[in-house]
Amino acid sequence: MIQELVPGRVAGWDSFEDQPRFTPHPAEAASLRSTAPARRQEFANGRYCAHRALRRLGTPAVAIPAGDRGAPQWPDQVVGSITHCPGYTAAVVARRTRISALGIDAEPHLPLPEDVLEFVARPEEHARVRRLLAERPGMRWDRLLFSAKESVYKTWFPVTGRFLGFHEAGIRIDPEAGTFSARIPDPGGTGPGLPEELTGRWRVSGDLVVTAIAVPAPEGER
Ligand SMILES: CC(C)(COP(=O)(O)OP(=O)(O)OC[C@H]1O[C@@H](n2cnc3c(N)ncnc32)[C@H](O)[C@@H]1OP(=O)(O)O)[C@@H](O)C(=O)NCCC(=O)NCCS
Structure with missing residues (x-):
């Protein structure tokens, strides 16, 4: 669904289920403060979609730790955004040369x-x-x-x-x-x-x- 809301030069990935077998990169996990299982699962769901979207863009799925005020730290040449709510997670990414900024919410x-x-x-x-x-x-x-x-x-x-x-x-x-x-x-x-x-x-x-x-x-x- 997310791909329909963004231009073709943006790569999106979304999912309607949890990803219990996906383990975030250690650098990503280290940037997550919460120990609450539900929060850890939604964080993992978001990183799963983000890695998939990066691959769809043709970019290596590198670690995306949380940065200032919780904003994901994308690779230098990439902009992106993540959202999750019960039953849905999505991520979008694009090359900075094509798109200046992205923001999504569900x-x-x-x-x-x-x-x-x-x-x-x-x-x-x-x-x-x-x-x-x-x-x-x-x-x-x-x-x-x-x-x-x-x-x-x-x-x-x-x-x-x-x-x-x-x-x-x-x-x-x-x-x-x-x-x-x-x-x-x-x-x-x-x-x-x-x-x-x-x-x-x-x-x-x-x-x-x-x-x-x-x-x-x-x-x-x-
Ligand atoms: C940060 C905020 C936007 C998150 O929105 P949300 O609906 O609660 O939650 P969502 O699941 O849709 O999005 C959460 C994701 O947003 C991303 N995010 C968090 N802070 C962010 C920031 N400062 N900048 C960009 N993205 C951010 C993260 O990827 C986060 O998921 P993750 O922590 O698992 O990586 C919200 O909690 C907030 O602080 N809002 C206050 C500011 C605001 O909205 N102002 C309105 C201006 S008109």
């Missing part, structure tokens, strides 16, 4: 708790989500908004090295086109390699909402 297609929506949504986003929920009730627009924000953060952080608060990006969902845009209204705040407006794709499939952002590299570098 969520269960369930209502977002009202207090979480209050916390993450700007007032205008909250109003748009309320309207969409009333007009098109088959879809959890609140959960999609949340997922889009998580994809924005995963795209943003590896490029800027800065935390981004939930209200710092303004998301607009296009309910027809299956796309969304994210405007980060701090001019210059996106740093080199990121435009002021990020655009992404979303999809609902089965019990899942999945979002993805792929930022093309500047023309000259491709």
Whole structure:
């Protein structure tokens, strides 16, 4: 499913089951602080998909330890992103010469708790989500908004090295086109390699909402 949300020059891999026989590289395992079995399993699932995606890209599946604030440390010439939620794991990777940044997120297609929506949504986003929920009730627009924000953060952080608060990006969902845009209204705040407006794709499939952002590299570098 993830491959449908990203351009062809991005290699994706996803899985709907745990990978109990997959052992992360020692450098990856060493970067994982938690000893909780569920967390160790989701981490292993993510690394499994990441290694598969790297191979699909034609790159050796080297260790991908966790770096600053939990961001995966990809090989120098590669950008990528990982997501996991119950019953689903995905990873995407691309050559840095073709894609500047990637961010993906998967969520269960369930209502977002009202207090979480209050916390993450700007007032205008909250109003748009309320309207969409009333007009098109088959879809959890609140959960999609949340997922889009998580994809924005995963795209943003590896490029800027800065935390981004939930209200710092303004998301607009296009309910027809299956796309969304994210405007980060701090001019210059996106740093080199990121435009002021990020655009992404979303999809609902089965019990899942999945979002993805792929930022093309500047023309000259491709
Ligand atoms: C880090 C965060 C985005 C993870 O999202 P999540 O929905 O909880 O979890 P997911 O399973 O989808 O993603 C987890 C994966 O994201 C990746 N990740 C974690 N921190 C990251 C970071 N700073 N930058 C990029 N990727 C990161 C990791 O690969 C992680 O999996 P792993 O630890 O097993 O390797 C989220 O917990 C968070 O801290 N959000 C606050 C910031 C934010 O979202 N701001 C919104 C701006 S509009």
